[in-house]
Amino acid sequence: MRAHSLREAISLSLAAALLATSLFAAAQSSNADRPIRIVVPLAAGSTVDAVARAVAPAFGRATGHPVVVENVVGAGGIQGTAQIVKAPKDGLTLGMVSSNHVINPGIYKTIPYDSMKDITPIAVLATVPVVLVVNNALPVKSVKELLAYAKGNPGKLNYGSAGNGSVLHLAGELMVSETGIDMKHVPYRGTGPLITDLMGGQVQLAFVSISQVAPQIKAGTLRALAVSTPARSAALPEVPTMMESGVPRYSFDAWIALIGPAGLPKPVADSYAAAVQEALVSPEARNVITGQGLTVLNTGPDLAPAFLQSELVKHQKLVKQSGATLD
Structure with missing residues (x-):
């Protein structure tokens, strides 16, 4: 039946x-x-x-x-x-x-x-891979140095994003979660003003899509520390991944x-x-x-x-x- x-x-x-x-x-x-x-x-x-x-x-x-x-x-x-x-x-x-x-x-x-x-x-x-970039005034040249600086200066680093709950905000939040560092989030209305303030030093670091900061990285006005993906990006082959940089579970x-x-x-x-x-x-x-x-x-x-x-x-x-x- x-x-x-x-x-x-x-x-x-x-x-x-x-x-x-x-x-x-x-x-x-x-x-x-x-x-x-x-x-x-x-x-x-x-x-x-x-x-x-x-x-x-x-x-x-x-x-x-x-x-x-x-x-x-x-x-x-x-x-x-x-x-x-x-x-x-x-x-x-x-x-x-x-x-x-x-x-x-x-x-x-x-x-x-x-x-x-x-x-x-x-x-x-x-x-769409994103890349962790810092302004040149920040005395770090790698993720390892960034984490050491953040742990030695808790709460003093500001990371920017394209807005609350944006992909770029969550990319930064994942780094906070995986490393335990203390950073302040500064939301912007889009990536344009974010990049302007990042170069000006109002915020010290941000995750941004590669295409949006490739010119600044090439010109040396922003420093790329790591890409967010498990494998390196063909657009920035010389930049290591977050995993390679000592954050083994970071993939975003x-x-x-x-x-x-x-x-x-x-x-x-x-x-x-x-x-x-x-x-x-x-x-x-x-x-x-x-x-x-x-x-x-x-x-x-x-x-x-x-x-x-x-x-x-x-x-x-x-x-x-x-x-x-x-x-």
Whole structure:
């Protein structure tokens, strides 16, 4: 009796999946000329926006649809993401999100969606390594010397970030957690003023994405001590990792992922993931990826959900530890 019920349940489940896929295929056929809208819940000019616009042409060629990238900003990405999760499940509205997607549930008391249950993870395209930089007035030339200085001068170091609960804030918070040093966090409204004050000495150190401080590192106006990732970055091959520098459990980077609303059939997510893979090797995308110092991951829909879930757990722990809140 149980075996019969199980077979019946499996048959119904398969039938439902096939029906969903066939309905989607019919919808796609009728929508063949309609564009795919990729919502970027961050400002134009951001790394996520640059990547979305770089992969859009080749992604469109692979899917057979024109692609329109649209920035919907507000509330740290919540407004744009709300549009993604509430969109029709016809595959014509997708979203390009960043690590903020798994940070926001901890720094905002309420958000109008569940960051995992209300999305279909399609692909994790790339990670965005960050680098620990210090201003030249600080008498340290390595992470080991920085930690010794911090322990000898508790509470005297200020580290800046792009804002409370930002990726750069949590990168610094992880260093505090892993080393036990005492530093003060100074939040800024974006990386532009942060870098200006970092060079001016108002803050002594910060974690910043490599592309945003590469000119200053090259010019010698900021000193790079370590990159955040387990492996060295091709953009700064001479700079050691935090792990190499004596912080063995330190591993941190931002990332960029393509998502859709919950309920997209798996064949659709698979086909879009394949289109992303094709787009990532296009000349348009390669130039941006190299220029931004990104590391291509291209984790597809089989592994992307577990990746995002693990990042959610990791970031929520850091948010709680930092005490960051935005409402």
